[in-house]
Amino acid sequence: MNHFEVDRRARQQLFSFFMSIKGALCAVLLGVAVMASAGQAEAQSYRFSSVTIEGNQRIEPSTILSYAGIARNETVSAGELNDAYQRILASGLFEQAEVVPQGNRLVIRVTEYPTINRIAFEGNRKLKDEDLEEFIKSRVRQVYSPTQAERDAATLAEAYAQNGRVSARITPRVIRRSDNRVDLVFEVFEGSKIEVQRIGFVGNRAYSDRRLRRVIESKQTGLLRALIERDTFVEDRLLFDKQVLTDFYNSRGYVDFRVTGTNAELARERDAYFVSFNVQEGQQFRFGEISTVSDMNGVEAEPYHDTLKIRPGVVYSPTLVENSIARMERLAIKNGVDFLRVDPRITRNDRDLTLDVEFVLTRGPRIFIERIDVEGNTTTLDRVIRRQFDVVEGDPFNPRAIRQAADRIRALRFFSDVNVNAREGSRPDQVVIETDVEETTTGSVSVGVSFSTNSGPGIQLGFSERNFIGRGQALTAQIAASADIINYNLGFVEPAFLGRDVAFGLDFALQETDSDNSLFDTTIGTFRPSLTFPVSENGRLGVFYNATYEDMTDYTGVSGILQSEINQGALWTSAVGYEFSYDTRRTGLNPNAGVLLSFGQEFAGLGGDNEYIKSTARLVGQTTVMNEDVTLRAILEGGAIEFSNGQNSRFLNRFNSQIIRGFEPNGIGPSENGELLGGDYYAALKFEADFPLGLPDEYGITGGAFYDIGSIWGIDKRNATGPVSSSGFNDRHVIGFSVFWSSPFGPLRMNFSNAIKKEPGDFEQTFDLTVKTEF
Incomplete structure (x- = not known):
């Protein structure tokens, strides 16, 4: 390396050293300048002897000054002026604002938000303007706020989403x-x-998807879905579906059942949802040992244990436990034992899948009801709500009784929302029951159409009010007409007659037929007051009075029996009677099976033209099998009418309806010269099975099979002018197949039948179609 190269490198290093010193010096000088300018700005202050406000029209200057927070002759900094500007804008009253210092004068210029002159909605079809107005907070003659308008738009979009229009x-x-x-x-x-295209379940083994889809409120897309609403996706409905699924499984002994998750997946085209429920069923438990013990002095357990209806081996259900507790508490009230509480202690036996239940009678806290408050009812009278409570002011407080009262209030169907809560009263040993309700519409006007192979097309006009003038009374009026029959009906029911659990009813009916059986015309008028009341947990008894006007005219046949009845003219019947029913189909020990028993008698002869005793009975037993996909039903029914004092029955008194399928109404029984007369007795035994057909659930189409046995017989032949056939008991047998369709225009039923045993002169009906709808 020569000395020229060394000299060059030395010069480069020296140049780099001076450049680094220059950069550092510049950075220091720049920092000093920034700090100096910041200090100068921070040190800048203002003092205003006057404040001028410009641009305001509605807002008072004093109001604007209060937002600014700057007083005259007060020293303020530039930062405080900026804070004043921000406070004026944050008031939400101004679109724009300026804070301008001009010497010793401060000028505040504002541009006010406008007032709302009118609020309108454009493009809405499914929700009306008045419905949308209830969701928004912007109001006419108030100051317009863009922020509030955006919030209102979001609220309206949410309202549409709740109606299944998530793309709104x-x-x-x-x-x-x-x-x-x-x-x-x-x-x-x-x-x-956006509809629900498919509902599926993951993890279910005991019950099929089809059975579980019948439990929940959400539904899959059906045929002609434009007329169906429940297939629309509503997210909040899934929460309700989870609860009803849990209740369904728990009532069938699956105490460990859980819905582990729900998934609603939007299709790629954003026009449908696929909903799935992930469930854990667990094992089915049954009742094991049932016992009752008492921890209350002077209260024996045995009488309370005797009220129990559940037995070991029955499928466990929380509802059965609740019903048992309610029976014990009612017995305590009857025996004058206050503050008795029943504590069910459950022991789980996983080895044999049973639950031992020990009902422990204990003394509850000494808490009394101070008062019962009712709020939210504008039409319904307070007493209609208060009578749903079994307790009054001063009674011992029982949380279970209050929950049951809340359920009864909801069952009235007068209210869209019911909240019943208990809070502490004026003293620790007292509670106030707060009942808050939100009323809903209870009246309706309907127009209906129907079609039957028996009576042809028909039309119905009806009016109903479940809460007449807020008294909890029911009022109905209906006119139904077909080609040959017209019916007028007017009904009234007071469900709490004289403040008791007694329903008082009044019914008026008028029926006119025009050659209903192609032989004569009829006119039947009925006036029927009645009282109905419970006599047991599942039994009800009704007593009634019947005043009936009957007339038969314009006879065109050849029967001597019918002609003699026509010649009697119009007749009046005055009768009293009773009807008893016992129904366990919804309240029995087995949620899949139940029995209905009904029996009634009518005693005529308290005045009027007829004297007879008419008796009818009906027994229905049904159960579900194959994981509740198939319903089996057996029906046994019959009736008899016995006249006294030498009188004969007339066609209008005798049994002549369609007691079994496969034959027309008045299609079997005694006949004279080919004219069917009806009979004094009838009996029928029917076996039915309802089952799925394997079609998609959304079609709403199921099937059924039936086997019917029945007969109508018995008639007085004294006035006969020709031979009378089938006057004795002759059983008919019919087999058939049914198709049910829950169509958008009403429930449709088609029966295809074949009479495998019949009598000469019977009128067969191999096909029967009925459909009815209201709109």
């Missing part, structure tokens, strides 16, 4: 008017409803 978009627009006013317009794009 709401855009707020303003139209400027004079005098600083605007029209606020919400442009609505509703979009189409």
Whole structure:
């Protein structure tokens, strides 16, 4: 390396050293300048001897000064001026604001938000303007706020989403008017409803998807879905579905059942949801040992244990336990034992899948009901709600009784929402029961159409009110007409007659037929007051009085029996009677099976033209099999009418309806010269099975099979002019197949039948179609 190269490198190093010193010096000088300018700005202050406000029209200057927070002759910094500007904008009253210091004068310029002149909705079809107005907080003659308008748009979009239109978009627009006013317009794009394309279940073994889909409220897309609403996706409905699934399994002994998750997946085209429920069923448990012990002095356990209806081996259900506790507590009230509480202690036996239940009678806390408050009812009278409580002010407080009262209030169907809560009263040993309700519509006007192969097309006009003038009474009126029959009906029910659990009813009916059986016309008028009341947990008894007017005219046949009955003219019947029913189909020990028993008698002869005793009975037993997919049902029914004092029955008194399928109404029984007369006795035994056909659930189509045996017989032949056939008991046998369709225009039923045993002169009916709808 020569000396020229060394000299060059030395010069480069020296140059780099001086450049680094220059950079550091520049950085220091720049920092000093910034600090100096910051200190100068921070040190800058203002003092205003006057404040001028410009641009305000509605807002008072004092109000604006209060937001600014700057007083005259007060020293303020530049930062404090900026804070004043921010406070004025944050008031939400101004679109724009300026805070301008001009010497010793401060100028505040504002541009006020306009007032709302009108609120309108455009593009909405499914939800009315008045419905949408209830969701928004922007109001006419209030100051327009863009932030509030955006919130209102989001709220409206959520309302549409709750109605299944999750693709709805709401855009707020303003139209400027004079005098600083605007029209606020919400442009609505509703979009189409997003339906539930498929509902599936994961983890279920005991019950099929088809059975579980019948339990939940959400439904899959059905045929002609434009007329069906329950297949629309509503997210909140899934929470309800989870609860009803849990109740369904728990009532069938699956105490460990859980819904581990729900998944609602939107299709790629964003036009449908696929909903799935992930469930854990667990094992089915049954009742094991049932016992009752008492921890209360002077209270024996045995009488309370005797009220129990559950037995070992029965499938466990929380409802059965609750019902047992309710029976024990009612017995305590009857025996004058206050504050008795029943504590069910359950012991789990995993080895044999049983649950031992020990009912422990204990003394509850001494808490009394101070008062019962009712709020939210504008039409319904307070007493209609209060009578659902079995307790009054001053009675011992029983949480279970309050829950049951809340359930009874909801069952009235007068209210869209019911909340019953207990809070501490004026003293620690007293509670106040708060009942908050939200009323809903209880009246309806309906127009209906029907079709039957027996009576042809028909039309119905009806009015009903479940809560007549807020008294909890029911009022109905209906006119139904077909080609040959017209019915007029007027009904009234007071469910709490004289403040008791007794229903008082009044019914008026008039039926006119025009050659209903192609032989004569009839006119039947009925006046029927009645009282109905419970006589046991599952039994009800009704007593009634019947006043009936009956007339038969324009006879065109050749039967001597019918002609003699026509010649009697119009007759009056005055009768009293009773009806008893016992029904365990919903309240029995087995949720899959139940029995209905009904029996009634009518005694005529308290005045009027007829004297007879008419008796009818009906027994229904049903159960579900094959994991509740198939329903089996057996029906046994019969009736008899016996006239006294030498009187004969008339066609209108005798049994002549369609007691079994496969034959027309008045299609079997005694006949004279080919004219069917009805009979004084009838009996029928029917076996039915309802089952799925393997079609998709959304079609709403199921099938059924039946086997019917029945007969109508017995008639007085004294006035006969020709031979009378089938006057004795002659059983008919019919087999058939049914198709049920829950169609959008009403439940449709088709029966295809074949009479495998019949009598000469019977009128067969191999096909029967009935459909009825209201709109």
